[in-house]
Amino acid sequence: AQSVTQPDIHITVSEGASLELRCNYSYGATPYLFWYVxxxxxxxxxxxxxxxxxxxxxxIKGFEAEFKRSQSSFNLRKPSVHWSDAAEYFCAVGxxxxxxxxxxxxxxRLTIIP
Amino acid sequence: xxxxxxxxxxxxxxxxxxxxLRCSPRSGDLSVYWxxxxxxxxxxxxIQYYNGEERAKxxxxxxxxxxxxxxxxxELNLSSLELGDSALYFCASSVEDxxxxxxxxxxxxxxxxx
Numbered sequence: 001a002q003s004v005t006q007p008d009i010h011i012t013v014s015e016g017a018s019l020e021l022r023c024n025y026s027y028g029a030t031p032y033l034f035w036y037v038x039x040x041x042x043x044x045x046x047x048x049x050x051x052x053x054x055x056x057x058x059x060i061k062g063f064e065a066e067f068k069r070s071q072s073s074f075n076l077r078k079p080s081v082h083w084s085d086a087a088e089y090f091c092a093v094g095x096x097x098x099x100x101x102x103x104x105x106x107x108x109r110l111t112i113i114p
Numbered sequence: 115x116x117x118x119x120x121x122x123x124x125x126x127x128x129x130x131x132x133x134x135l136r137c138s139p140r141s142g143d144l145s146v147y148w149x150x151x152x153x154x155x156x157x158x159x160x161i162q163y164y165n166g167e168e169r170a171k172x173x174x175x176x177x178x179x180x181x182x183x184x185x186x187x188x189e190l191n192l193s194s195l196e197l198g199d200s201a202l203y204f205c206a207s208s209v210e211d212x213x214x215x216x217x218x219x220x221x222x223x224x225x226x227x228x
Contacts, residue, residue, distance in 0.1 A: 090157060
């Protein structure tokens with residue numbers, strides 16, 4: 001079964017600084033990988049997704065992520081964070097087939113300081 | 115706004131009771147997914163319906179059941195509620211039943227069991 005690890009529970013970044021959120025996955029084949037963001041009191045919004053092809057994927061709100069098969073990682077990056085980026089970020093892996101759909105990591109809470 | 119609606123937004127009930135959560139997918143989406151988000155378990159996939167039929171099951175308890183109606187809205191029924199069932203329940207929808215179709219999440223129903 002697939003699994004996702006987000007090793008950082010909470011990250012604090014200054015506004016304007018760069019950001020990298022870590023995600024490691026475990027899956028037997030090429031996975032579908034996703035990053036979702038959850039603002040307080042809100043549902044989940046898809047930031048970006050990787051299925052195949054170019055390993056650097058661009059998403060909404062200026063986010064990007066890089067798929068590294070050798071490291072089983074799919075880290076999320078943003079060159080300059082804004083106060084509105086404060087939220088909870090979830091990495092997820094999806095299977096091609098089978099009974100398990102999206103498997104989420106435990107999330108990373110991002111705090112932005114002025 | 116994802117286009118997925120969930121009612122009610124909040125629900126407070128007592129142990130042993132039964133509740134029904136409702137989800138209306140985006141217009142045109144045939145697939146509905148239910149997820150549970152709790153502090154100890156994180157975000158977990160519960161069950162998926164596609165065009166009225168159960169398609170996949172995840173970590174759903176026997177006390178929980180769901181269905182998708184001809185108009186494609188879905189209901190999640192939770193019975194014999196326990197304190198540990200307190201969580202945020204998300205519904206998501208997608209056009210088809212494959213993982214690489216983006217899942218659009220509703221705002222969630224927060225269930226509190228006292």
